[in-house]
Every structure is written in structure tokens, then in C-alpha cells.
Amino acid sequence: MKFKCKHILLSYDKAEYSSHERPLGAAVADAEKIILDLKKGDITWDEAAAKHSACASGPRHGGDLGWQEEQHFHPDFSEAVKVIGIDTIGPPVISPWGVHIVLRTG
Numbered sequence: 001m002k003f004k005c006k007h008i009l010l011s012y013d014k015a016e017y018s019s020h021e022r023p024l025g026a027a028v029a030d031a032e033k034i035i036l037d038l039k040k041g042d043i044t045w046d047e048a049a050a051k052h053s054a055c056a057s058g059p060r061h062g063g064d065l066g067w068q069e070e071q072h073f074h075p076d077f078s079e080a081v082k083v084i085g086i087d088t089i090g091p092p093v094i095s096p097w098g099v100h101i102v103l104r105t106g
Contacts (some may be wrong), residue, residue: 004106
């Protein structure tokens, strides 16, 4: 299956290539707060990606990962994206690289 999405990656202390000292629970709580702010319109997706994402795609491309085959991603990420509706932000997704906020765009 192919899908298109954007993500904001929040790193945590035990994540691979970690860039933050916060524990996993704090990263999930931060993700939930950012999702709430996005849904309320307090911040735009691109602003949130530039400010919060530990992924290089955040500041440069608003976290846009483009069209990808599901096997391109970690299975936990792919399975989560498949059940998110198009143009919808899903709940936080935990992968070995951190906590993802995902907006499915296609």
C-alpha cells in the first residue's frame, strides 16, 4: 500500500539518534499538546514542524514525507498511518526514532 503523509518527530532520551533528554512519557505528552494546538488552530502544521521536529524534513519541508510504500517505514508507523483518515491528524505514534505526530495527506 502507498500513502502520503507529513510527520513531526519528537525525540526522547532512549530513542535511536536521540536529540532530547526527556523521557518517553514526556514526549508523548508534548505530542498530545501539539496535536491539540494544531486542531485548535493555535499553530500551523509548518510552524509546529519547524519548531518541534527532530527530523530534518520538519524545518525544510514541513515534515512532508511524500508518497511512500508502507514497507519504507517502521511497521508501527505504517500500521498507524493506514488507519488515519486522509487530511486527519492521528494520535501519537511511537517508533524506535521517537514519537511521531502524523498528518495523512493521501
